[in-house]
Amino acid sequence: MxxxxxxxxxxxxxxxxxxxxxxxxxxxxxxxxxxxxxxxAEIRKARALCTHHQCQLIVNDHWRQAMExxxxxxxxxxxxxxxxxxxxxxxxGVRLGLSTHDHxxxxxxxAAEPDYLALGPIYPTILKKMKWAPQGLERIAxxxxxxxxxxxxxxxxxxxxxxxxxxxxxxxxxxVVTDITLHADPEGRTREWIEKTRPWR
Ligand SMILES: Cc1ncc(COP(=O)(O)OP(=O)(O)O)c(N)n1
Ligand SMILES: Cc1nc(C(=O)O)sc1CCOP(=O)(O)O
Ligand SMILES: [Mg+2]
Numbered sequence: 226m227x228x229x230x231x232x233x234x235x236x237x238x239x240x241x242x243x244x245x246x247x248x249x250x251x252x253x254x255x256x257x258x259x260x261x262x263x264x265x266a267e268i269r270k271a272r273a274l275c276t277h278h279q280c281q282l283i284v285n286d287h288w289r290q291a292m293e294x295x296x297x298x299x300x301x302x303x304x305x306x307x308x309x310x311x312x313x314x315x316x317x318g319v320r321l322g323l324s325t326h327d328h329x330x331x332x333x334x335x336a337a338e339p340d341y342l343a344l345g346p347i348y349p350t351i352l353k354k355m356k357w358a359p360q361g362l363e364r365i366a367x368x369x370x371x372x373x374x375x376x377x378x379x380x381x382x383x384x385x386x387x388x389x390x391x392x393x394x395x396x397x398x399x400x401v402v403t404d405i406t407l408h409a410d411p412e413g414r415t416r417e418w419i420e421k422t423r424p425w426r
Contacts, residue, residue, distance in 0.1 A: 226340055228376045230425035231418050232400040238270035240406065244415045245278045253300055255285040268294045283322060292317050303330050311337055326357045331371065339375065343400065344368045346381025347391065352402050362394040369395030385421045392425045
């Protein structure tokens with residue numbers, strides 16, 4: 226499976242409506258706190274937008290709601306994995322991306338036979354507090370050797386200036402939140418990401 230090298234992560238369907246039409250091909254809806262009705266509406270709207278714009282939608286955490294809304298790709302972390310019903314996800318033909326931060330997590334993740342693996346945080350991130358030190362580029366190269374041919378996603382503190390290093394080290398896709406969502410010009414920055422990742426597409 227080939228992942229687009231630009232992996233946008235946002236926390237609402239409104240962001241998807243704003244940025245996906247610019248040419249984003251891979252987007253994650255990452256909603257951490259919302260009531261069930263609101264969450265369902267967000268997933269439904271995100272799915273419709275992504276279908277219309279031929280963008281692959283990946284739903285973070287909420288695998289059950291994602292499946293019930295007809296989505297075909299979810300992302301789970303190690304804690305999410307403990308409660309997720311992987312056989313139900315697989316039986317529905319839903320694809321699965323998994324987070325990893327160290328060797329023990331990688332072993333757990335590989336056992337689940339994911340469709341991609343994410344490694345982070347590559348650089349310091351301001352989005353959330355993390356117990357892992359930045360992994361650095363060497364770690365991407367190590368992970369690539371361990372996981373290929375499973376696609377590898379790099380995440381954490383990425384920006385356009387850091388992309389060449391990340392791809393040269395072996396990442397297949399670069400995931401980003403705040404470099405775009407906190408930018409003064411999110412549309413302009415999204416176009417910059419699309420251009421900068423073009424050679425890796
Ligand atoms: C592409 C990608 N990589 C890693 C994560 C982090 O997932 P997780 O560890 O479950 O943390 P939360 O994002 O749920 O806070 C991700 N969402 N996407
Ligand atoms: C959601 C997330 N997961 C990470 C991990 O390492 O698993 S790092 C991260 C935050 C990514 O945001 P930004 O691009 O703003 O640094
Ligand atoms: Mg999670």
